Amino acid sequence: MSTAQKLNPDPKKETSLNLVYLSSLCTSVQKALMLTQNTDLESPTRLLRQLYAKWPDVRRYLKTLGCAAQDAEDIFQEALLVFVRKLEDPNFELTVEPFFYVKNTCKFLWYNQARKEAKYRTVELEEQFEEVNDDWMQKEMKLKSIEGALSKIGKQCQELLQRFYGLGESMSDIAQKLGLRNDKVAKAQKYRCITKVKEILQEEIR
Amino acid sequence: MTRLIDQYLSGELSSDDRRIFEERMESSEQLRQEVETQRTIQEAAKRAAQRGEIKKVRKGYHLKRLLKWSSIGLSGIALLFTAGYVVSNSMNDPSSVDESLMNELNDLAQINDLPAQYFAIPEEGALVMSEEGVLISVPEGAFLLNGKVYKGATVVQFQEAMKASSIVKAGLSTMSGDRLLETQGMFGVAGFTEEGQALEFNPKVGVYIQVPVDEYKDGMQLFSGVKDAQGSIDWQNPVPLAKIPVPVDMSELDFYPQAYEPYLNSVQWKKDKKSRDSLYLSFDCPDCESASVNAVGIVPHRRITAEESIYLYGSDARAIDELMTVEEALQLSEWAEGPNWEGDFSAYSRDTLDWGIFDICNSDLPMYVQPSNVLAFWNKKFNKTNLSTREFEQRMRAIHGTCNNEVLKKYTSQLRKSLSDIDRQVVAMGYPEFERFAAENLAPLNPQNAHIDHLEKFYRTGIEKLQYRAEKWREKEQNRQHNWDKETNNQRDKERTRTAQRETDVLMEEFDFNMKDVKRQIGNSVGFTLTHGGGTIVNIDKYVWDATVSRTSTTITDPFTGKTAEIVYKDFSFEVENADKYIKLFAYVFPHELNSYHRLDGKKGKFSFPLNNAILYDVAVVGVKENGYDYFQKQSFRQGDLGTVRLEHISEAKMEASIEQLNKKRNSKAIHISDEIQWLTRERADYKEQKMRKEMAEFRSNVAGSLFPCMRTETLHKGGQRQ
Numbered sequence: 001m002s003t004a005q006k007l008n009p010d011p012k013k014e015t016s017l018n019l020v021y022l023s024s025l026c027t028s029v030q031k032a033l034m035l036t037q038n039t040d041l042e043s044p045t046r047l048l049r050q051l052y053a054k055w056p057d058v059r060r061y062l063k064t065l066g067c068a069a070q071d072a073e074d075i076f077q078e079a080l081l082v083f084v085r086k087l088e089d090p091n092f093e094l095t096v097e098p099f100f101y102v103k104n105t106c107k108f109l110w111y112n113q114a115r116k117e118a119k120y121r122t123v124e125l126e127e128q129f130e131e132v133n134d135d136w137m138q139k140e141m142k143l144k145s146i147e148g149a150l151s152k153i154g155k156q157c158q159e160l161l162q163r164f165y166g167l168g169e170s171m172s173d174i175a176q177k178l179g180l181r182n183d184k185v186a187k188a189q190k191y192r193c194i195t196k197v198k199e200i201l202q203e204e205i206r
Numbered sequence: 207m208t209r210l211i212d213q214y215l216s217g218e219l220s221s222d223d224r225r226i227f228e229e230r231m232e233s234s235e236q237l238r239q240e241v242e243t244q245r246t247i248q249e250a251a252k253r254a255a256q257r258g259e260i261k262k263v264r265k266g267y268h269l270k271r272l273l274k275w276s277s278i279g280l281s282g283i284a285l286l287f288t289a290g291y292v293v294s295n296s297m298n299d300p301s302s303v304d305e306s307l308m309n310e311l312n313d314l315a316q317i318n319d320l321p322a323q324y325f326a327i328p329e330e331g332a333l334v335m336s337e338e339g340v341l342i343s344v345p346e347g348a349f350l351l352n353g354k355v356y357k358g359a360t361v362v363q364f365q366e367a368m369k370a371s372s373i374v375k376a377g378l379s380t381m382s383g384d385r386l387l388e389t390q391g392m393f394g395v396a397g398f399t400e401e402g403q404a405l406e407f408n409p410k411v412g413v414y415i416q417v418p419v420d421e422y423k424d425g426m427q428l429f430s431g432v433k434d435a436q437g438s439i440d441w442q443n444p445v446p447l448a449k450i451p452v453p454v455d456m457s458e459l460d461f462y463p464q465a466y467e468p469y470l471n472s473v474q475w476k477k478d479k480k481s482r483d484s485l486y487l488s489f490d491c492p493d494c495e496s497a498s499v500n501a502v503g504i505v506p507h508r509r510i511t512a513e514e515s516i517y518l519y520g521s522d523a524r525a526i527d528e529l530m531t532v533e534e535a536l537q538l539s540e541w542a543e544g545p546n547w548e549g550d551f552s553a554y555s556r557d558t559l560d561w562g563i564f565d566i567c568n569s570d571l572p573m574y575v576q577p578s579n580v581l582a583f584w585n586k587k588f589n590k591t592n593l594s595t596r597e598f599e600q601r602m603r604a605i606h607g608t609c610n611n612e613v614l615k616k617y618t619s620q621l622r623k624s625l626s627d628i629d630r631q632v633v634a635m636g637y638p639e640f641e642r643f644a645a646e647n648l649a650p651l652n653p654q655n656a657h658i659d660h661l662e663k664f665y666r667t668g669i670e671k672l673q674y675r676a677e678k679w680r681e682k683e684q685n686r687q688h689n690w691d692k693e694t695n696n697q698r699d700k701e702r703t704r705t706a707q708r709e710t711d712v713l714m715e716e717f718d719f720n721m722k723d724v725k726r727q728i729g730n731s732v733g734f735t736l737t738h739g740g741g742t743i744v745n746i747d748k749y750v751w752d753a754t755v756s757r758t759s760t761t762i763t764d765p766f767t768g769k770t771a772e773i774v775y776k777d778f779s780f781e782v783e784n785a786d787k788y789i790k791l792f793a794y795v796f797p798h799e800l801n802s803y804h805r806l807d808g809k810k811g812k813f814s815f816p817l818n819n820a821i822l823y824d825v826a827v828v829g830v831k832e833n834g835y836d837y838f839q840k841q842s843f844r845q846g847d848l849g850t851v852r853l854e855h856i857s858e859a860k861m862e863a864s865i866e867q868l869n870k871k872r873n874s875k876a877i878h879i880s881d882e883i884q885w886l887t888r889e890r891a892d893y894k895e896q897k898m899r900k901e902m903a904e905f906r907s908n909v910a911g912s913l914f915p916c917m918r919t920e921t922l923h924k925g926g927q928r929q
Contacts, residue, residue, distance in 0.1 A: 048259070052263050077260050081257050142246070143249055143253050147257070149250075150247070161248075161254075164251070165249075165255070166255020190212070198243060201247075
C-alpha cells in the first residue's frame with residue numbers, strides 16, 4: 001500500500017470519523033466470518049451428495065418420461081455434471097432450487113437423447129427448453145463428445161490429463177503418482193497424450 | 207506444434223514468443239482451429255475429472271450403508287461361543303478285543319487267506335480306522351441279533367485288500383459274472399457279539415465305510431461278494447458309493463472368502479483369528495442381506511441370468527411371464543419400486559419389470575454371503591456336523607462365489623441332510639457349478655444326532671447376536687466420529703470468532719498507541735484539522751488510522767505549528783526451512799506495548815510483516831506436524847530480516863509453556879493465549895484423525911474387494927471415465 005491518503009470530502013463529518021471506520025470494520029469482519037463458515041467443508045461435494053440422495057425421485061420422474069432404466073442414471077449423472085460446471089461460471093446465478101435445475105436438465109438431456117434416437121417427435125421441444133438449451137449447453141454437449149475421445153486413450157494418459165487440467169496438480173506431483181521419472185518426462189508424456197486425442201478426433205471427423 | 211500450443215494456452219511462452227504466436231494465429235485459420243481444439247481438449251479433461259467426482263458421490267450414495275463408517279474398534283471381540291460338547295468317537299484300540307475270541311472268529315472270516323482286524327465297539331457306537339486307513343463308522347443299533355436291534359458292545363471283524371499285491375495274495379477275483387472289474391479295494395466286514403455270536407447288518411442304520419483312494423473315479427460302485435461252491439467270489443448287486451465326509455475340528459477349517467487372508471497377509475495385518483473374524487464381521491450388512499433375499503432368494507427363486515437380462519432389454523418382444531410367474535413378477539416390481547410403490551397390480555407391465563430386473567442386475571447394493579452367517583457356525587459347537595468337514599470347506603469357497611446368502615442357508619438349515627442332497631438343491635437354484643459337488647455323492651454325517659435340532663436353532667440366534675454386535679460397533683464408531691467432528695467444528699468456530707476479535711483488538715490498540723505517539727510528537731492537538739495538499743481538510747485521526755491499517759510509515763505536519771510527527775513501520779521478514787512439511791505454520795508476533803497479538807499465516811513459509819518502530823516485539827513460530835511440533839522464538843526486536851529460520855522439535859508442554867511465557871512477560875494485561883494453543887493441538891489431532899479415517903476407508907475398501915467377489919470396486923479417479 002502507498003502512503004497516499006484518501007481524503008474525506010465532507011468536513012462536517014470529521015468528528016464522527018472514528019466511529020464510521022469502526023463500524024465499517026466490524027461489518028467487514030462479520031462478512032469475513034460468514035464467508036469462512038459458508039465455504040467450510042468443501043460445499044460442492046456436500047451439495048452433490050444431497051442431490052444424489054434424490055436419485056430415486058429423478059429415476060421415477062425419468063421413467064414417466066419414458067426413459068429406459070439403463071439410461072436413467074447416466075442422464076442423472078450428466079445433469080449433475082452440467083450443474084456443477086455451471087456453478088463455476090461466475091455469471092451464473094441460480095434462480096431456482098438446485099434440485100429443480102438438475103431435474104430440468106435431466107429432462108432436457110433425455111429429450112435430446114431421445115430425439116437423436118429418433119424415438120420421439122419433438123416439435124415443441126425447441127421452445128420448451130429455452131432456458132437450458134443455450135450456447136453454453138451446446139458447448140457442454142460438445143465437450144461430452146470430446147470426453148468420449150479422451151476415454152479412448154490409455155488409462156495413464158487419461159489420468160495424467162485429468163490430474164493436470166482437472167485437479168490442477170503440479171507436474172512433479174503427477175510424475176510421482178504415475179511412477180514417471182520426473183516432471184519433464186510427465187510433461188513430454190502430456191504432449192503425447194494430447195496429440196493422441198487430437199488424432200482420435202481427426203479420425204472421428206473423417 | 208501440440209507442445210507450442212499447450213505452452214501458449216498455459217501462458218508459458220515469453221512475451222516475445224507470445225506476440226509472434228498471436229500474429230501467426232491472426233493469419234492462419236488452421237492454427238486458430240488447432241488452438242481451439244486443444245483448448246477444448248483441456249476443458250474436456252477437466253470435465254472428465256469432474257465426472258470422476260460425481261462417480262465418487264454415486265458410489266458413496268450406493269454404498270453408504272457399508273462403507274460410510276470407516277473404522278471400527280477391532281479389538282476386544284469376544285467370540286460368541288464357549289466350548290462345545292465332547293464327542294466320544296475316539297479311535298478304539300483293536301488289541302482290546304479278547305485274543306481267544308479273535309482266534310475263534312478268524313475261522314468265520316469272509317475272505318479266506320486275508321488277515322482280519324478286530325475292533326471293539328461300545329454300545330453307543332464308534333468310529334475306527336483300519337491299518338490301511340479305511341474309516342469304519344458303527345453307529346448305535348447298526349446290527350441286528352435274530353431280527354431285533356442288537357444293544358450292547360460289538361466286535362467288528364474287518365478284512366481289507368486295498369493293494370493289488372494283497373488282492374493277488376488272497377487269491378481274490380475281480381470278476382462280476384464274466385465281466386472283469388476295475389477295483390479300488392476289497393474288504394470284508396462282519397459284526398459279532400462279545401460272545402462271538404454273528405450279527406446281521408441293520409438295514410435302517412448300517413455301517414459306513416470310507417475307503418481312501420488316490421483318485422476319485424466316476425462310476426465306482428460297491429459290489430457284494432457271493433461265494434460259489436468252490437469258495438471263489440463272484441461280485442454281484444452293484445450299488446453306487448456314498449462317502450461320509452470326515453469331521454475335522456472347526457479350528458482347522460477355513461471358511462473365509464478365498465482372497466481375504468492372502469490380502470491381509472500381504473499387508474501384514476494382524477494374524478490372530480479373533481482380529482480377523484472381527485474385521486470380517488465388521489462388513490456385515492443386514493440390509494444388503496434382505497435386499498438379496500428379496501431380490502434373488504424369493505423372487506424369482508433363482509439368479510437372473512445374464513442372458514435373461516439381455517433379452518429383457520432387447521427388442522425381443524417375448525413376454526416376461528414366460529420366465530417367471532405373474533406373482534413373482536409382481537413381487538419383483540414391488541421390491542424394485544420400494545415402499546412408495548402404489549401397489550397397482552393391474553399395472554403389471556414389461557416396463558415395471560424392466561426396472562425391477564435392472565435394479566437387481568445393476569444395483570450397487572453389495573450382495574454377498576453375510577459374515578455373521580459364516581461366523582455363527584464356525585465354532586466348536588458345530589464340530590461333528592456336515593459343516594465341520596473338508597468337504598463343506600470346499601463348498602464354502604463356491605458359496606462365497608455365488609454371493610448369495612440363500613445358498614449358504616440351504617446348508618446351514620439342513621444339517622441332517624447329506625451335503626450332496628443339498629448340492630443338488632443348489633444346482634436347482636441356478637448354480638450349475640455345484641454339480642461337481644453333487645457328484646461326490648456324500649452320505650449324511652450323523653443323521654441320528656439329536657443335537658442337530660438344537661444346533662439349527664442355536665445358529666439362528668447366533669446370527670442375530672453377531673449382527674447386533676456388528677451394528678453396535680458401527681453405531682459406536684459413528685457416534686465417536688460424529689462427536690469428534692462436532693467438537694472440531696466447535697473449536698474452529700470459536701477460533702474464527704476469536705481471530706476476528708483479536709484482529710480488531712490489536713488494530714484498535716495499535717491505533718490508540720499511534721494516536722498517543724503522534725500527539726506526543728506534535729503537542730496537544732486533539733480534534734483540530736489540518737490542511738493537506740490542495741487545501742482539503744482532513745482529520746489527524748484519519749492519517750493515523752490509515753497508517754495503522756496499511757502499516758506504512760507516514761509523516762504528519764501540523765500546518766499551524768509546523769511541527770511534524772512520524773509513525774514509522776520497518777520491515778520484518780523471515781523464511782521457514784522446509785515449510786512444506788508442516789500441516790499448519792503460524793508466526794505469533796507479540797507487541798510488548800499492546801495486550802493483543804498478531805498471528806501471521808505466511809505464504810509457503812515466507813513471512814513478512816512491517817513492525818511499528820515505536821514498539822518492541824517478540825516472535826514465536828510454530829510448525830504443526832503429524833508427530834508433534836517444531837518451534838522457534840526470538841525476543842525483543844523492532845525490525846530486520848531473520849533470513850531462513852529452522853524450527854526445532856519441541857514437546858507440546860514445552861511449546862505451550864514457551865508461548866505462554868512470551869505472551870505474559872511482555873506486559874501485565876496480555877490477553878490469554880491458552881485457547882489458541884488448545885485449538886492448535888486440536889487441529890493437529892484432527893489431521894491425524896482424518897488421515898486415519900482415510901487410510902481406514904482405503905483399507906476397508908481393499909478388504910471389501912478381497913471379501914466380496916461380486917462387488918464392483920472401481921478405483922476412484924481412475925474410474926473417472928464412463929465404462
